[in-house]
Amino acid sequence: MSRNITSTGDEIQFKDTGGTIDVKIKATAAGAVSFLDNSDDHALVTGARLQHKQVVVNAATYTIQSDDAVILVTYTSTAACTLTLPAAASAGKHFYSIKDSGGSAAANNITIETPASEQIDGSNDIVIGSNRQAIKLVCDGSNWHAM
Numbered sequence: 001m002s003r004n005i006t007s008t009g010d011e012i013q014f015k016d017t018g019g020t021i022d023v024k025i026k027a028t029a030a031g032a033v034s035f036l037d038n039s040d041d042h043a044l045v046t047g048a049r050l051q052h053k054q055v056v057v058n059a060a061t062y063t064i065q066s067d068d069a070v071i072l073v074t075y076t077s078t079a080a081c082t083l084t085l086p087a088a089a090s091a092g093k094h095f096y097s098i099k100d101s102g103g104s105a106a107a108n109n110i111t112i113e114t115p116a117s118e119q120i121d122g123s124n125d126i127v128i129g130s131n132r133q134a135i136k137l138v139c140d141g142s143n144w145h146a147m
Helices: none
Strands: 001-007 013-015 023-026 035-036 056-057 061-063 071-074 083-085 093-100 110-113 127-128 134-140 143-144
Touching: 013 056, 035 071, 093 110
Parallel strands: 056 071, 061 083, 071 093, 083 110
Antiparallel strands: 001 013, 013 023, 023 035, 093 134, 110 127, 134 143
8 A cells, every 4th residue: 555645735635545544634714724534525633632713802893803713702791792704715614602701792792794695594693692602603615504
């Protein structure tokens, strides 16, 4: 059995002639690294420790960056807050965890909006309206999904 390692652009592929190993390591637009199977749509992360970018939002508006991962909103102790997601195409296969860290979302909602005509499960926005509530949003590269 022989192994083949190829590199093109933002991707390195490990493959053996027997077909038992076929893994790609691919850099994303956000600067993260994905470990993918041969179909490019299943992340393979085993025994790895992943780092994430954590952001604290203490303002009325914030545009989520493609490389953000955990967004803690403390501004709800002051007033309502609006977060805008990046375009799905630039976010790629990525997720965001968003939490009301201020503890007052029932009185001061957190509205999470999509850019342009994109939607989250069929809606233009989603609202965190309970104190200390958290939500995870997942992007598949073209659509947003709430978990």
